Amino acid sequence: MGRPPCCGKNGIKKGPWTPEEDIILVSYIQEHGPGNWRSLPTNTGLMRCSKSCRLRWTNYLRPGIKRGNFTDHEDKMIIHLQALLGNRWAAIASYLPQRTDNDIKNYWNTHLKKKHNKVQSGGDDGQEGHFCSSSQSQTKGQWERRLQTDIKMAKQALSEALSLHKPTTSSSFTFPETKPSNSHIHTTTSSTYPPKQLNINASSYASSYENISKLLETWMMKSPKTPNLVSNNMVTTGSSCSEGANSTTDQCTPDHAFDSLLSFNSSKSVEELNNSKLRTNEADFFQDQRKTNIETHHQVPLTLVDNWLFDDEECHEDLMNMSLEESTSGLF
DNA sequence: AACTTCTTCAACCGCCAGTGC
């Protein structure tokens, strides 16, 4: 006699999220920060269960998510981490901060697993879920013991890494004292939603900004008339954009609309954004951060895996060519 | 052009761990 599913209530909407819902969700989280999912549907009027809201945020709307094709390097990382950690997608995702566990899981199941099976059909004992050849005569017990230890260490490292990142996450949603100089957003006095402003730290919100820009673009193309929610409260961005929703040839592109919508109001944030854009790869930024955090705090030793992830391609090749046993020797 | 099969991925479901009372 378990609890009824949280989504089993009448009136709870299921299925794909609409742009309107996304905007409401993002706006609410921008103002209150992620968390407290239970009260989110009530406070926003979203007809979604809390779990659905959290998933939508973490898998799609969260800042810093990169979408699109996985690079060869990401492929290799996933393959190797999967071999080390198994189907612990959240742990694997912690090494790929721009990718969600869901993305990685889907990518594994649709792409990499096939490669895996091809490799396996080449001849080994078919140890499910691992690229390592079982010709490395490990007994099942040995393997399980190693895996347990690995999981334990991964948990520890992940927990440390997350605790080090926490301030970044929450601080991304703090509200600057000063009023944005470039804000064209109409604030609302409504006690519920729609939102006031979207003042998300530019550097951390860049990717999500792009996500939602695309999202809004699609939305605008589908609906020539901007819904009231947005036209009245969010994308009514003064003279330059007030009609922006009805034409793709308009000067006010969705990106522009969202630029205003997000109202990057801190010069520091803009600078951070520019700086971050100078980086050729956002993953480098996160890895730098992670490495810095780890090294600075001396809390999590750099494992061979860490080193592999941080080091250059040549080192990766070296480690890739190693057997699992060799590569994990530093862990046990 | 019509139909079938395959692929992709967002979203859902059920379970579990942590927390507070």
Place this chain on the structure above:
DNA sequence: GGCACTGGCGGTTGAAGAAGT
């Protein structure tokens, strides 16, 4: 200690589009 509640995780599903026949 037991219970209720919440958040997180991993497995699975199903709709939509692509590719093949």
